[in-house]
Amino acid sequence: MTSxxxxxxxxxxxxxxxxxxxxxxxxxxxxxxxTKAPERWGARWPDIAAMxxxxxxxxxxxLLPLARWKGIPGEVDNxxxxxxxxxxxxxxSGITERxxxxxxxxxxxxxxxYAAKALATIDHASGGRAGLNIVxxxxxxxxxxxxxxxxxxxxxxxxxxxxxEIWSRLVRDTNDPFDYDGTYFKxxxxxxxxxxxxxxxxxxxxxxxxxxxxxxxAVKTADYFLTVMVDEDEGVRGIADIRDRExxxxxxxxxxxxxxxxxxxxxxxxxxxxxxxxxYAVENADTKGVDHYVAAxxxxxxxxxxxxxxxxxxxxxxxxxxxxxxxPEDIVEGLLLFRKVGFCGAALSFVNYLDELPFFIERxxxxxxxxxx
Ligand SMILES: Cc1cc2nc3c(=O)[nH]c(=O)nc-3n(C[C@H](O)[C@H](O)[C@H](O)COP(=O)(O)O)c2cc1C
Numbered sequence: 001m002t003s004x005x006x007x008x009x010x011x012x013x014x015x016x017x018x019x020x021x022x023x024x025x026x027x028x029x030x031x032x033x034x035t036k037a038p039e040r041w042g043a044r045w046p047d048i049a050a051m052x053x054x055x056x057x058x059x060x061x062x063l064l065p066l067a068r069w070k071g072i073p074g075e076v077d078n079x080x081x082x083x084x085x086x087x088x089x090x091x092x093s094g095i096t097e098r099x100x101x102x103x104x105x106x107x108x109x110x111x112x113x114y115a116a117k118a119l120a121t122i123d124h125a126s127g128g129r130a131g132l133n134i135v136x137x138x139x140x141x142x143x144x145x146x147x148x149x150x151x152x153x154x155x156x157x158x159x160x161x162x163x164x165e166i167w168s169r170l171v172r173d174t175n176d177p178f179d180y181d182g183t184y185f186k187x188x189x190x191x192x193x194x195x196x197x198x199x200x201x202x203x204x205x206x207x208x209x210x211x212x213x214x215x216x217x218a219v220k221t222a223d224y225f226l227t228v229m230v231d232e233d234e235g236v237r238g239i240a241d242i243r244d245r246e247x248x249x250x251x252x253x254x255x256x257x258x259x260x261x262x263x264x265x266x267x268x269x270x271x272x273x274x275x276x277x278x279x280y281a282v283e284n285a286d287t288k289g290v291d292h293y294v295a296a297x298x299x300x301x302x303x304x305x306x307x308x309x310x311x312x313x314x315x316x317x318x319x320x321x322x323x324x325x326x327x328p329e330d331i332v333e334g335l336l337l338f339r340k341v342g343f344c345g346a347a348l349s350f351v352n353y354l355d356e357l358p359f360f361i362e363r364x365x366x367x368x369x370x371x372x373x
Pocket of ligand 1: 065066067068104106134135136137138139208209210211212213214215226227228261
């Protein structure tokens with residue numbers, strides 16, 4: 001896990017102060033929405049690059065992509081047009097100056113030796129701003145493209161732990177070759193590679209998940225835990241559960257920092273925001289896409305059944321992220337709720353990032369600062 005001593009480089013995720021605010025899920029068409037509304041995010045590269053510059057200069061802390069290989073079959077082709085996340089961080093490192101650049105990496109798909117080399121490259125190119133978001137996978141359609149079998153739920157984390165052991169050893173700047181013989185990564189010989197990452201002993205690590213196994217994995221590997229908050233009570237319970245797990249595993253590093261996912265619809269007035277929310281998430285929901293998504297996720301994740309049934313609108317609106325819908329003041333209230341529950345930051349998405357992020361930066365960030373975030 002990232003050592004505070006390595007904070008000699010400008011990287012907002014290493015700064016222990018402040019509630020972290022980042023932009024989430026911007027490298028694929030539709031972002032987190034499953035909507036047919038024409039305003040939806042097209043994820044064309046010039047727009048991604050422009051949005052990244054706005055986020056960088058505007059004071060956001062991180063850019064965090066969702067990793068997809070295959071889209072959601074629906075009435076429109078959501079998420080099929082998508083960029084790869086390691087290469088996007090490398091590309092964005094050249095046109096940004098201070099923001100943290102995360103790469104979301106599927107452990108079953110990307111070999112840890114390759115991921116270590118790629119992260120080291122991004123970390124050097126960006127002056128120590130790289131970060132790894134580990135996802136152990138769930139989407140069978142993604143696996144099918146690689147000819148991979150979807151492992152049993154908890155086995156994915158056993159595989160992910162071996163992956164992490166190899167990756168984290170390799171990014172250290174030691175040039176000390178080692179062998180590895182695990183259950184999944186068998187008979188790897190003379191693993192070595194220079195350089196290690198600029199951040200030592202390793203770059204910022206995030207892990208994304210929800211289930212008990214996912215939480216255990218994050219406690220053992222990560223600095224930050226990217227997760228979902230259904231509502232205040234569930235959020236409080238979830239974070240208490242993470243703290244229990246930290247004790248159980250005798251976590252020695254500083255406490256895991258939870259980051260919640262939220263989608264933002266912010267307008268001058270709450271009425272305008274609610275009207276747009278209804279327009280894209282209800283009137284223009286891609287119902288076929290939502291059906292497909294719910295069916296694909298339900299058997300894999302520990303997402304509570306009532307959440308799947310009752311919150312279909314949240315899938316259309318923002319992939320089951322927490323809704324932040326309203327005026328700038330309403331959005332700050334929502335962010336304060338995340339902090340009250342115990343989150344250290346929020347990963348935010350927008351229907352159209354380039355149209356909406358400047359307004360967020362101009363109107364919400366000053367209020368958030370005033371509120372002590
Ligand atoms: C907030 C959040 C973000 C995630 N991002 C991705 C992603 O970008 N790509 C992906 O394939 N899976 C992603 N996942 C899925 C998880 O990595 C995990 O495979 C899935 O949630 C099932 O594991 P779990 O039951 O432990 O939550 C995400 C999950 C959460 C909760």
